[in-house]
Amino acid sequence: xxxxxxxxxxxxxxxxxxxxxxxxxxxxxxxxxxxxxxxxxxxxxxxxxxxxxxxxxxxxxxxxxxxxxxxxxxxxxxxxxxxxxxxxxxxxxxxxxxxxxxxxxxxxxxxxxxxxxxxxxxxxxxxxxxxxxxxxxxxxxxxxxxxxxxxxxxxxxxxxxxxxxxxxxxxxxxxxxxxxxxxxxxxxxxxxxxxxxxxxxxxxxxxxxxxxxxxxxxxxxxxxxxxxxxxxxxxxxxxxxxxxxxxxxxxxxxxxxxxxxxxxxxxxxxxxxxxxxxxxxxxxxxxxxxxxxxxxxxxxxxxxxxxxxxxxxxxxxxxxxxxxxxxxxxxxxxxxxxxxxx
Numbered sequence: 001x002x003x004x005x006x007x008x009x010x011x012x013x014x015x016x017x018x019x020x021x022x023x024x025x026x027x028x029x030x031x032x033x034x035x036x037x038x039x040x041x042x043x044x045x046x047x048x049x050x051x052x053x054x055x056x057x058x059x060x061x062x063x064x065x066x067x068x069x070x071x072x073x074x075x076x077x078x079x080x081x082x083x084x085x086x087x088x089x090x091x092x093x094x095x096x097x098x099x100x101x102x103x104x105x106x107x108x109x110x111x112x113x114x115x116x117x118x119x120x121x122x123x124x125x126x127x128x129x130x131x132x133x134x135x136x137x138x139x140x141x142x143x144x145x146x147x148x149x150x151x152x153x154x155x156x157x158x159x160x161x162x163x164x165x166x167x168x169x170x171x172x173x174x175x176x177x178x179x180x181x182x183x184x185x186x187x188x189x190x191x192x193x194x195x196x197x198x199x200x201x202x203x204x205x206x207x208x209x210x211x212x213x214x215x216x217x218x219x220x221x222x223x224x225x226x227x228x229x230x231x232x233x234x235x236x237x238x239x240x241x242x243x244x245x246x247x248x249x250x251x252x253x254x255x256x257x258x259x260x261x262x263x264x265x266x267x268x269x270x271x272x273x274x275x276x277x278x279x280x281x282x283x284x285x286x287x288x289x290x291x292x293x294x295x296x297x298x299x300x301x302x303x304x305x306x307x308x309x310x311x312x313x314x315x316x317x318x319x320x321x322x323x324x325x326x327x328x329x330x331x332x333x334x335x336x337x338x339x340x341x342x
Contacts, residue, residue, distance in 0.1 A: 034059035036287035048247030053254030101232025112240035123221035128161035140209020154182035237265030256340030260284035261293025296323035
């Protein structure tokens with residue numbers, strides 16, 4: 001068959017169309033169930049105890065959509081399409097977004113370490129070094145003044161040791177008040193006045209428009225090592241803390257079960273809400289988990305636990321959905337389990 005110019009033209013159009021459908025990025029983000037990996041290879045306490053079962057880190061798979069992926073996400077179950085600006089703030093690049101997610105993961109690992117070592121009564125020392133800026137929100141007062149990576153050490157001549165110090169101080173102010181921020185950038189200490197403004201998206205709460213992470217130096221004995229790679233975000237905190245605690249204690253808290261779950265954890269062991277829990281339930285069920293811990297949010301009717309329970313019923317899983325408000329709730333539940341018969 002001879003190829004004419006007309007044939008070549010149509011072939012060119014088809015190639016362009018295929019490229020557009022399969023590779024061109026559109027301003028939408030797709031979330032879908034990820035994996036439910038055993039934590040043993042990811043978290044290692046030196047000379048830690050082994051268990052018959054496993055704790056599992058559950059993830060969501062996400063990425064900016066192509067037209068073809070957008071269409072599939074609208075058809076396939078358990079996938080969610082969101083406008084890109086609802087996921088990644090305008091002006092924040094993909095690299096900056098990922099950097100922020102990895103910093104949150106690092107902070108989550110640190111919080112889970114503190115919680116687990118204190119619960120196991122093992123050696124731990126904590127030194128506070130200030131607060132790092134993770135994100136600066138476009139159009140808010142700190143925009144153009146503070147930068148990602150700045151370390152805030154003071155506000156209005158008061159020392160800032162952790163993020164809660166800054167948040168608590170600002171909560172007592174109102175929009176229009178001026179605060180003096182002392183921070184370190186490139187090893188140089190700097191001071192800037194910033195006027196507080198109200199966050200419309202946070203019901204009018206005042207702030208300067210930054211997201212923070214506390215810079216702590218945590219030393220533990222025995223040492224613990226993480227190898228989470230490019231997994232980001234804070235939602236693995238609960239499961240990290242349970243895995244570390246299980247390795248630190250001679251008693252096998254898995255009781256031979258496959259245990260999954262999710263939830264951000266703070267330094268006091270409180271378990272916080274996370275996004276996409278319905279997709280994590282699906283991922284854990286696919287992995288064959290027996291138990292799934294979900295943030296209960298103090299019996300909130302729209303809690304992660306309620307959403308997880310509804311999704312579990314929808315997919316008809318035999319996996320047990322367990323509500324938790326704290327790390328201790330999860331430990332108490334595991335203590336009460338009979339050993340698995342399998």
